[in-house]
Amino acid sequence: MSRTRPLGFGLVLLAATGIVACKGQDGDRTTVRFWAFGREGEEVRALVPEFERRNPDLRVDVQQVPWSAAHEKLLTAYVGNALPDAAQMGNTWIPEMEALGVLAPLGSRISRSKSFDRADSFAGVWDSNEVGGELWGVPWYVDTRVIFYRTDLLAQTHAPWPPKSWAEWRGAMEKLRALSPNHFAILLPIDEWAQVMTLGQQRGAPLLKDGGRRGGFAEPRFRAALDFYSGLFRDGLAPPLDQSGLANLYQQFAEGYFAMFISGPWNLAEMERRLPPEMQDRWATAPMPPPEAGGDYPGTSLAGGASLVVFSGATQSEGAWRWIEYLSEPAQQAEFFRRAGDLPSRRSAWTSTGLASDTRAVAFLTQLGYVSPSPKVPEWEQIGARLAVATEQVVRGARDADSALAALDADTDRILEKRRFLLDREASLKATGRNR
Amino acid sequence: MSSPRTEGGSSAEARAAWWLLSPALIAIGLFFAVPLLAALFLSLTDFDLYGIADLGTVRFVGIGNYTDLLADPRFWRAVRNTLVFAILGGPATIVAALFGAVLVDSKLARFRGFFRTVYFAPVVTTLVAAAVVWRAFLHPTFGPVNRILGAVGIPAIDWLGNPRWATLAIVSLSVWRTFGYCLVIFVAGLQSIPVSLYEAAKLEGAGTWRLTRDITLPLLRPTTFFVAVITSVGLFQIFAEPYVITRGGPLEATTSLALMMYDQGFRWWSLGRAAAIAFLLFLLILAASAIQLAIRRLRQAEES
Numbered sequence: 001m002s003r004t005r006p007l008g009f010g011l012v013l014l015a016a017t018g019i020v021a022c023k024g025q026d027g028d029r030t031t032v033r034f035w036a037f038g039r040e041g042e043e044v045r046a047l048v049p050e051f052e053r054r055n056p057d058l059r060v061d062v063q064q065v066p067w068s069a070a071h072e073k074l075l076t077a078y079v080g081n082a083l084p085d086a087a088q089m090g091n092t093w094i095p096e097m098e099a100l101g102v103l104a105p106l107g108s109r110i111s112r113s114k115s116f117d118r119a120d121s122f123a124g125v126w127d128s129n130e131v132g133g134e135l136w137g138v139p140w141y142v143d144t145r146v147i148f149y150r151t152d153l154l155a156q157t158h159a160p161w162p163p164k165s166w167a168e169w170r171g172a173m174e175k176l177r178a179l180s181p182n183h184f185a186i187l188l189p190i191d192e193w194a195q196v197m198t199l200g201q202q203r204g205a206p207l208l209k210d211g212g213r214r215g216g217f218a219e220p221r222f223r224a225a226l227d228f229y230s231g232l233f234r235d236g237l238a239p240p241l242d243q244s245g246l247a248n249l250y251q252q253f254a255e256g257y258f259a260m261f262i263s264g265p266w267n268l269a270e271m272e273r274r275l276p277p278e279m280q281d282r283w284a285t286a287p288m289p290p291p292e293a294g295g296d297y298p299g300t301s302l303a304g305g306a307s308l309v310v311f312s313g314a315t316q317s318e319g320a321w322r323w324i325e326y327l328s329e330p331a332q333q334a335e336f337f338r339r340a341g342d343l344p345s346r347r348s349a350w351t352s353t354g355l356a357s358d359t360r361a362v363a364f365l366t367q368l369g370y371v372s373p374s375p376k377v378p379e380w381e382q383i384g385a386r387l388a389v390a391t392e393q394v395v396r397g398a399r400d401a402d403s404a405l406a407a408l409d410a411d412t413d414r415i416l417e418k419r420r421f422l423l424d425r426e427a428s429l430k431a432t433g434r435n436r
Numbered sequence: 437m438s439s440p441r442t443e444g445g446s447s448a449e450a451r452a453a454w455w456l457l458s459p460a461l462i463a464i465g466l467f468f469a470v471p472l473l474a475a476l477f478l479s480l481t482d483f484d485l486y487g488i489a490d491l492g493t494v495r496f497v498g499i500g501n502y503t504d505l506l507a508d509p510r511f512w513r514a515v516r517n518t519l520v521f522a523i524l525g526g527p528a529t530i531v532a533a534l535f536g537a538v539l540v541d542s543k544l545a546r547f548r549g550f551f552r553t554v555y556f557a558p559v560v561t562t563l564v565a566a567a568v569v570w571r572a573f574l575h576p577t578f579g580p581v582n583r584i585l586g587a588v589g590i591p592a593i594d595w596l597g598n599p600r601w602a603t604l605a606i607v608s609l610s611v612w613r614t615f616g617y618c619l620v621i622f623v624a625g626l627q628s629i630p631v632s633l634y635e636a637a638k639l640e641g642a643g644t645w646r647l648t649r650d651i652t653l654p655l656l657r658p659t660t661f662f663v664a665v666i667t668s669v670g671l672f673q674i675f676a677e678p679y680v681i682t683r684g685g686p687l688e689a690t691t692s693l694a695l696m697m698y699d700q701g702f703r704w705w706s707l708g709r710a711a712a713i714a715f716l717l718f719l720l721i722l723a724a725s726a727i728q729l730a731i732r733r734l735r736q737a738e739e740s
Contacts (some may be wrong), residue, residue, distance in 0.1 A: 072702065075485075075705070079488055096485065099486065099489060100485065100488065100489040101490070102489075240597065242596075242685060242686065244571060244681075244682070245575075245576070247577075247578050378485060378486075381703075382703075385703075389688060396686070414504075418482060418484060418486055418493075422493060
C-alpha cells in the first residue's frame with residue numbers, strides 16, 4: 001500500500017489548503033460564502049458592495065454555478081462536506097434538500113425579522129418553501145406559467161379572450177386551427193410534465209395520496225385533466241413535438257406555426273429580444289383559465305421560482321441570514337429585477353419598478369395569486385419524469401389512458417417505497433418512545 | 437495470450453517476479469478490484485438519496501435489486517434497445533469500415549491521406565457538437581435530410597419523434613462516429629496481407645470477387661474479430677448518442693442500458709439499483725464476447 005501514500009498525502013494537503021482558503025476570515029471581516037446559479041449568480045454580485053458598506057464586519061463571496069450542474073453540485077458538495085453558508089435554491093428542490101437534512105429552519109428567524117411581510121408577498125410561493133410545518137427557504141424571485149399568445153391571430157377568431165374556462169380555451173384553439181390548415185393552435189412540448197400536472201391541480205387532483213406515500217393518478221379528476229390534454233393532440237390542435245423537436249420557438253411563433261404556448265417570465269425579456277420588430281405589438285400574455293366557467297379566476301398554475309436558504313452546517317449562519325434579509329428588501333428586489341429580469345417576490349417591488357402596470361407582466365401578477373407547488377416529496381422529480389412518459393404514451397396513442405395511469409401509479413408506488421418505509425419506521429419509533 | 441507459469445523456474449525467481457509485478461498488481465487491485473467489489477456490495481443494498489443523508493436508512497436487500505430489475509418491463513425494454521443497437525450497429529459499422537478500408541487502400545485511389553482523414557474525423561469530433569448538427573439535419577420540417585427525401589417524392593419522416601426511426605437515427609450516428617476508427621484498423625490489416633498472394637492468385641486467373649473472398653476476408657479474420665468485439669462492446673455501452681440526441685425518447689425507445697443506469701444513478705440517486713444494472717450489463721457484455729470467441733474457435737477448428 002506504500003505506493004498510494006503520496007497520493008493520499010497529496011489529497012490531505014489539497015483539502016487542507018481548501019479549508020484554509022475557505023476559512024471565513026479576511027482581516028477582521030467574516031466571509032459569507034454564497035452560491036447562486038446561472039445568470040443570477042452573475043447579476044447578484046452587483047448587490048454585494050451596498051451590503052458590505054452597511055455591514056462592515058461581513059464580506060460576501062459569491063460563487064456562480066451553472067444551472068445545469070447545480071443540483072448535482074449541491075449533492076456532491078454535501079457528500080464532500082463542502083457546502084457554502086447560503087445558496088439560491090430552485091423551490092422544487094427544497095423537499096429533497098430538507099430530507100437530506102442540509103437546510104437550516106428559518107421560521108423563527110423570519111418571525112423575528114422586521115424585513116418580512118407575508119402580506120407583501122405571494123402566499124402560494126411561500127407555501128412552496130414549507131415542508132413538514134417549517135419554513136426552509138425565503139422566496140427570492142418568483143416564477144409561474146401563463147399563456148403567451150399572438151394577439152393578431154386571436155383577434156381573427158373573434159373568440160372570447162382571455163378564456164374563462166377550459167371549454168372557452170379549447171373553443172378559441174379550434175377557431176385558430178380553422179384559420180389555417182398547416183398551423184397549430186398551441187405548443188405543448190410532449191415531454192414536459194408541468195403542463196399536465198397543472199391541469200390536474202386545477203381539477204383538484206391530489207396527484208399523490210396517503211400523505212405522499214402512494215401514486216394517486218388513476219382517479220377521475222386527474223383522468224379528466226389528462227383527457228383534456230391528450231384531446232388537444234388527438235384533434236390536431238397541438239403538434240406532438242418534444243422540446244428538441246422544435247427548431248426555434250421564437251421564429252416559429254413569429255411565423256404562426258402555433259398561436260400560443262405556456263411559459264414563464266424569462267420569456268417576457270426573451271420575446272422582446274428575439275422576435276422581429278414587426279411582431280412586437282402582436283403578442284401578449286394571459287393567465288391560465290380555470291376548468292369550469294364561474295370558478296375562481298384564474299385557474300391555478302405552477303408555483304416556481306427560486307428561494308434563498310441557509311445550510312444547517314453553515315459556519316457563518318448569522319452573516320448568511322443578514323445577507324438573505326438584505327436580498328429580500330423591496331429595494332434590493334427591485335434592483336435585482338432591473339438587472340436580472342427575474343420577477344420580484346415582493347409586491348411593493350412590482351409597484352416601484354412599474355412591473356405592476358406593464359400589460360404583459362400583469363398576467364403574471366394575476367396568476368401569482370393562484371399558484372400551487374408540485375407535491376412536496378423528495379422523489380417528485382423522478383415521478384414527474386414518469387408522468388411525462390405516461391402522458392407521452394397516451395398522446396402518441398401507444399397506450400390508453402386507463403392502463404397508462406395504472407402503470408404510472410405502480411411506478412410511483414415503487415419510487416415511494418423507501419419513503420413509506422422511512423415514514424413507517426419514524427412512526428413506530430415515535431410510538432415506542434411514547435410508550436416508554 | 438498464454439498464462440504465466442512458474443514451472444521450471446526456481447522459487448527465488450518466482451519471488452522476484454512477484455516483486456516486479458507487485459506495483460501493477462497493487463494498482464489493479466486498488467483501482468479495479470476494490471471498486472468492483474464495492475459496486476457489487478452496493479448493488480445488494482438500496483443505497484439512495486436518503487442513504488447519502490443518513491447511512492442508517494440503507495437496507496441490505498440481497499438480490500432484491502436484481503429480482504426487481506428482472507421483473508421490470510422497462511429494464512427488458514432497455515435490454516432490447518441495447519441489443520437492437522448492437523445487432524444493427526455492429527455489422528453496419530464493420531461493413532462500412534471494411535468497404536471504406538478497401539477503397540482507401542486501393543491502388544487506384546487518389547488523395548488517400550485526405551480520405552483517411554475525412555473518414556477518421558468523426559472519431560475525434562466532439563459528440564455534443566455533432567449531435568446538434570445531426571439534430572438539425574434530421575429535423576422533420578427544416579432538416580436537409582427530409583428535404584432531399586421530399587425532392588425524390590418520399591414523404592417527410594419524423595426522425596426523432598417516431599420510435600423506430602429514432603432508433604435508426606441513433607444507430608446511424610453511432611456508425612458514422614465509430615467506423616473511421618475501425619477503418620484505420622482494417623487498413624492496417626489489409627496492408628499486412630502479402631501482395632505476392634494476390635499476384636499469384638491473379639496469375640491463376642482469379643477475379644476481384646475471388647480475391648476478396650479467398651484471400652482478403654480470410655486473412656482479415658483476426659482483424660475482423662477484434663473490430664467486432666470492440667464495436668459490440670462499444671455498442672452495448674452506448675450512452676452518449678441517445679443521451680445527447682433523444683434523451684432516451686421517444687417513448688423510451690432509445691433508452692439503452694447505460695443510459696438507464698445513468699438515470700437511476702445520477703439523476704435519481706438510486707445508486708444500489710444503478711450498480712445492479714451495471715453488473716447485469718457487465719454479464720451481458722461478457723456473454724456476448726464469449727459467444728463471439730466461441731464462434732471464432734469453432735471456425736478455426738473447422739479450418740484446421
